[in-house]
Amino acid sequence: QKEVEQNSGPLSVPEGAIASLNCTYSDRVSQSFFWYRQYSGKSPELIMSIYSNGDKEDGRFTAQLNKASQYVSLLIRDSQPSDSATYLCALDAGGTSYGKLTFGQGTILTVHP
């Protein structure tokens, strides 16, 4: 059973729209959650980190965490073609696994003009 689940997509949205990316996880003790963006052929780039229930906003990005329902999401407002990439959800389970990230399969986002 996968620990982190993401819809692989592709998710296609028009330029200027809101892109919504979702991630569910199975380990209830997970404490830290991250969203990374990965362009084709490049390494992941950290976009957002979130640790508490609720929303966290940074520019056009909003991360949402609901620990009771075990999901974390990323909203991208005013999507741009340059946002086209694979978005990876990752978690740090903490405890003896502190610092070790578990990644989802990633969601491919395409923003078309």
Place this chain on the structure above:
Amino acid sequence: GAVVSQHPSWVICKSGTSVKIECRSLDFQATTMFWYRQFPKQSLMLMATSNEGSKATYEQGVEKDKFLINHASLTLSTLTVTSAHPEDSSFYICSARDPGGVRNEQFFGPGTRLTVL
């Protein structure tokens, strides 16, 4: 965010040779670094945790004698792929956590693309 570099960015080698990949934290000291491998159209898979001054911790299924990790200083970890074979061809990426940064955010190096002929 913190800056992590890797060298080389790509390497092509013959089957049976060994390849060393360096990972450096440029603006912070990293007691712990992580090595990942990513095959085409797949997600990142953690290979091992590199601890400064001690032995690396390998994930299940990763051959420690094939993937040698040395973390000799607080800013440098190396991954050596010994007796490389074509099935070792992959994108190898290291990451590090800045102890003085935000919680346990990890930053990735640019990656090394290994092709074994």
